[in-house]
Amino acid sequence: MNIFAFITNVLSIGIPFSVSLLLASTGEMFNQRAGIFNLGCEGIMSMGAFLAFMAPHTLQGTALEPWANMLGILAAMLMGGLMGMLFALATVTFRAPQGIAGIGLHMLGWGVAGTLFRFFVGGVTGIPGLKPVFLGMNALAYLAFLLVPASWYILFKTPWGLKVRAVGTYPRAADTMGVNVARTRYQALIAGGVLAGLAGAYLSLGQAKMFADDIVAGRGFIAVALVYFGRWNPFLILGGSLLFSIAQSLQLAIQVQGIAFPYEFAVMLPYVLVILVLAFAGGSTVRGPAELGKPYNREKRV
Amino acid sequence: MKRFVFALVALCLIVGVVAAAPKTKVKIALIVESTVDDKGWCQAMHDAITAVQKKYGSALVEYSYSEKMKPVDAGSAARQYVAKGFDIIICHGAQYKNLVLEMAEEFPKTTFAFGTSGEIGPKNVFTYMPESEETGYVNGIIAGLVTKSNIIGLVGPVDGGDAARYNRGFILGVRAVNPKANVQVAYTGSFGDFVKAAELAHTQIKAGADVLTGSAQQALGALRAVAEYKDKNIWWLGQDTAQLTIPESYKVIAAASYAYEAVVEQLIDKRQAGVLGGEVLPLNFANGGFIYKFNDKVGPVLTADIRKAAEKALADITANKITIPWKDVK
Structure with missing residues (x-):
């Protein structure tokens, strides 16, 4: 195989596989910019993947079939928003520790999606999934890439984006200026949840075209890491998602080519790469949201 | 006709030798990491045990299972089975190896099994290995x-x-x-x-x-x-x-x-014959394991x-x- 075909193959497989990471980490970026890190991303993705799968699965052969994928995506986004709201209730209103609450949300989403799937479907069933529209990628993938400049614009050029950044950096000052900290954090968490739900929908509808308990397989946690990797900036997060996915497809392609290299190391490659970049990016002048991870209590003296 | 009679005799011999009905009631427990209806790894073992149970009747073979057991959680489930007097506890996955070895030492009268593994376990641990x-x-x-x-x-x-x-x-x-x-x-x-x-x-x-x-x-x-x-x-x-x-x-x-019936039947037979473990039970075409x-x-x-x-x-x-x-x- 010539080198050009090799590179084309690696890219044509790697780029579509970056989409779910990109969506989830863009959502997580909104959460973290508002000062909340949501480790429950994986759980929201599981629920999103399940609901997006359920719509085409149950509507097969009905009058609604042409709309099934769309309905599935909407259901996934709605559920993502609701789970984001639930997380906001726990971490913003009740000021629960974010790490623990996030792990709780992860287990809730993962467990409920698996149980409902088992109850209503069970076993293994495929769905037709999303059709490619251009260059082998579906419409949702292009939407995800368009979301990158859109998120950048929202975050840095709109009043709402300024509020989000303010409540994540110095909520007390934002509060003094009349910004409703709790409401803004709720909004950011709901937005993040919607995107995580969409990321899950992409996994089941766009990639695997099926659902299984462990379909997300740790991608929600990688998305959280990619936000740090991307220094809370949508364009850098896009770079991180692409780097990770292309490294993934590259290691698979290397294995397939039969190059003598222990497969255990090949499988590790994408993760090692992210750790290396994180380590070297440590000296970056870009600082994360200063109040990340701290609940805000107006009554508390500091 | 000759062939048919030969096949029939062979079948009777196999059934007679390999799969004698349990003499006394045997209680089997299964511990799996996924679910018993996963259309794959765990279901294969579950289906085998239920098939054996159906064959001999639930009066002779009692069966219970625990799903979604990570190796960490599986210990408490296994202990409960021992307390309830289960004879054979199958931990279906090589990830349960350490747990099984620990439990086996603590409860020497119970037969444990885990697989796939080609290792020969202690005297009350069977392993099973599909020769895939x-x-x-x-x-x-x-x-x-x-x-x-x-x-x-x-x-x-x-x-x-x-x-x-x-x-x-x-x-x-x-x-x-x-x-x-x-x-x-x-x-x-x-x-x-x-x-x-x-x-x-x-x-x-x-x-x-x-x-x-x-x-x-x-x-x-x-x-x-x-x-x-x-x-x-x-x-x-x-x-x-x-x-x-x-x-x-x-x-x-x-x-x-995989048709684990061969393993389940061997487990029952050997236990009833007084062998609690210490052997690798193979699965292959010859013993009907595939x-x-x-x-x-x-x-x-x-x-x-x-x-x-x-x-x-x-x-x-x-x-x-x-x-x-x-x-x-x-």
């Missing part, structure tokens, strides 16, 4: 005869246990009929990452593979990826007969499965000659006429 190089070999024969591009893709989970044996058997099967064919072996590093398995299958296909195979749960992701090439001559050989009953089965030429099914609906790709070659290999393996030196394959 046999199913791999038969699948490999078909793959070697079907491929036009002479490139065959293998989507492996990890290079260990029965997956490693399957892969090596598969390579030997391909080599036996088509020495020119190249088997591209690659691993996802996971038993359950369907998405990554699909990605790997796409990579294999783009590199020219026109016949693919794979084992463990993750293989379904790869089969789904193969099914995306609907009108192309790209085919799949399964290591799970459940793949013949799903919509993607039109891509599956044939598939093998099922092999051709997919008649797959179309002209499964020619009479190919089928014949595979059937011959099956018969030879069952009759121990050929050995598969899987350990020689790197």
Whole structure:
């Protein structure tokens, strides 16, 4: 195989596989910019993947079939928003520790999606999934890439984006200026949840075209890491998602080519790469949201 | 007629020797990491135990199971089973090894079993090992005869246990009929990452593979990826007969499965004969531990000659006429 075909193959497989990471980490970026890190991303993705799968699965052969994928995506986004709201209730209103609450949300989403799937479907069933529209990628993938400049614009050029950044950096000052900290954090968490739900929908509808308990397989946690990797900036997060996915497809392609290299190391490659970049990016002048991870209590003296 | 009588006598002998009904009531517990209806790894063992239970009646075989047991949680479940007087506790997965060894020391009168593993355990621990190089070999024969591009893709989970044996058997099967064919072996590093398995299958296909195979749960992701090439001559050989009953089965030429009944029956027999463990129980074609099914609906790709070659290999393996030196394959 010539080198050009090799590179084309690696890219044509790697780029579509970056989409779910990109969506989830863009959502997580909104959460973290508002000062909340949501480790429950994986759980929201599981629920999103399940609901997006359920719509085409149950509507097969009905009058609604042409709309099934769309309905599935909407259901996934709605559920993502609701789970984001639930997380906001726990971490913003009740000021629960974010790490623990996030792990709780992860287990809730993962467990409920698996149980409902088992109850209503069970076993293994495929769905037709999303059709490619251009260059082998579906419409949702292009939407995800368009979301990158859109998120950048929202975050840095709109009043709402300024509020989000303010409540994540110095909520007390934002509060003094009349910004409703709790409401803004709720909004950011709901937005993040919607995107995580969409990321899950992409996994089941766009990639695997099926659902299984462990379909997300740790991608929600990688998305959280990619936000740090991307220094809370949508364009850098896009770079991180692409780097990770292309490294993934590259290691698979290397294995397939039969190059003598222990497969255990090949499988590790994408993760090692992210750790290396994180380590070297440590000296970056870009600082994360200063109040990340701290609940805000107006009554508390500091 | 002679053949029929011979077969009947042989069957009676097998049933009589291998599978005598339990003399006293036996209580079996199963611990699994996934669920008993996962259409794969865990369900295969669950189905085997329920089949044995059905055969002898629930008055003789009592059965209970615990699902979604991570090795950490499985300990408390196993202890409860011991407390309730269960005789045989099967922890279905090599990940339970340490737990089983610990429990076995604590409860020497209970029989524990885990697998797949080829290790000989303590005197109250059985291990079971599918000799899956046999199913791999038969699948490999078909793959070697079907491929036009002479490139065959293998989507492996990890290079260990029965997956490693399957892969090596598969390579030997391909080599036996088509020495020119190249088997591209690659691993996802996971038993359950369907998405990554699909990605790997796409990579294999783009590199020219026109016949693919794979084992463990993750293989379904790869089969789904193969099914995306609907009108192309790209085919799949399964290591799970459940793949013949799903919509993607039109891509599956044939598939093998484990029939753990052989293991369950041996466990009961040996325990009742006073052997609590210390042996490896094999699963192979000869002891009925494997099922092999051709997919008649797959179309002209499964020619009479190919089928014949595979059937011959099956018969030879069952009759121990050929050995598969899987350990020689790197």
